[in-house]
Amino acid sequence: xxxxxxxxxxxxxxxxxxxxxxxxxxxxxxxxxxxxxxxxxxxxxxxxxxxxxxxxxxxxxxxxxxxxxxxxxxxxxxxxxxxxxxxxxxxxxxxxxxxxxxxxxxxxxxxxxxxxxxxxxxxxxxxxxxxxxxxxxxxxxxxxxxxxxxxxxxxxxxxxxxxxxxxxxxxxxxxxxxxxxxxxxxxxxxxxxxxxxxxxxxxxxxxxxx
Numbered sequence: 001x002x003x004x005x006x007x008x009x010x011x012x013x014x015x016x017x018x019x020x021x022x023x024x025x026x027x028x029x030x031x032x033x034x035x036x037x038x039x040x041x042x043x044x045x046x047x048x049x050x051x052x053x054x055x056x057x058x059x060x061x062x063x064x065x066x067x068x069x070x071x072x073x074x075x076x077x078x079x080x081x082x083x084x085x086x087x088x089x090x091x092x093x094x095x096x097x098x099x100x101x102x103x104x105x106x107x108x109x110x111x112x113x114x115x116x117x118x119x120x121x122x123x124x125x126x127x128x129x130x131x132x133x134x135x136x137x138x139x140x141x142x143x144x145x146x147x148x149x150x151x152x153x154x155x156x157x158x159x160x161x162x163x164x165x166x167x168x169x170x171x172x173x174x175x176x177x178x179x180x181x182x183x184x185x186x187x188x189x190x191x192x193x194x195x196x197x198x199x200x201x202x203x204x205x206x207x208x209x210x
Contacts, residue, residue, distance in 0.1 A: 002114045002138065005045035008034045009108065009126075010119030011100045012050045012059050013079040020087055027059035029079065030119025030143055039066035047071060049111060051100050052078040073107045075100040079121055095154045102126070105133045115139045120146025128163045135170035142167075143175045148183055158183070169201035177208045 010031030017024045035048045048063065051073040060070050080098035085091065102124055116134045118126050118141070125146055134140050147161040160183060161167070168174065174197060176184065181193035194205040 002112050004047045004111070004113040006038070006115045006117065007047050007049060007111055007113035007138075008038075008117045008119060009049045009103060010034070011075075011079045011121055011125065012052050012056060013081050013121065014056055014098075016080070016082040016097075018082065018084040020085075027056065028081070029121055030146075032059065032063075034117065034119060035063045035068050035070070036066070039063070039068050043068045047111065047113065049073065049103075049108065051075040051103060051107075053100070071111065073101075073103070077101075094156050096122070096151045096156055097154055099151060103130055105130050108134065113138050115141060117141040117143070119143050121149070122146050123148070123150045123159060123162070128167055131167050131170050135172075139172045140170060141173040141175070142171050144180045144184065145177075148180055160184070165200060168197065171201070172203045173206060174202045174204070175206040175208065181205075181207065 008031050011029050012027055012032045013029040015026050015028040017026065031048055031050050038046045047069045049071045053075055056078045060072055064070055077098040077100055079100045080096065082095040082097055084093040103126055116138055120126055120143055123146065148158060150157050150159040164184060178190040181190050182188055185193040185196040187193040187196055190207050190209065194207055197205050
């Protein structure tokens with residue numbers, strides 16, 4: 001019997017939010033919000049696996065106080081996003097001021113769960129060998145967004161997922177929005193794109209529209 005029902009893997013970020021009126025530093029990232037959501041339900045069969053610098057461990061302490069188990073993989077840096085918004089909140093300039101170490105097979109070997117969700121933020125967070133490995137341990141769920149964002153210098157560039165045709169064969173559930181599904185498949189209609197992704201091996205495509 002698996003020790004956990006769900007394991008979410010992802011970096012907790014340090015986010016610098018700049019608006020015309022305020023500058024705020026706060027934790028963020030898919031895994032951070034995932035853990036907070038689970039804490040409002042039943043966290044007893046859930047574990048968060050994250051990687052961040054010692055300077056951001058306060059975010060982990062806050063999650064643990066909510067009853068969530070957290071396994072921390074040490075990293076030289078935390079992922080540090082700077083998001084600058086104009087008066088129109090739809091206009092955003094994003095930079096990555098620091099990157100954390102990628103996740104590895106070795107770091108996940110002692111985690112036993114029924115479902116693994118990979119909350120990717122940047123293209124090199126999860127190497128292909130880790131995707132293959134986790135698919136042998138349980139149901140694998142992946143958020144595609146990070147695979148489509150590559151850092152060059154401190155700038156974030158939209159890219160295609162380099163290993164997508166190989167990786168998707170090992171993924172049970174793939175979460176994409178309409179823009180991400182078009183980047184992956186070249187198909188503008190998200191429902192047609194979902195069918196293509198299924199043909200490439202994904203068992204279930206979760207579309208978030210709008």
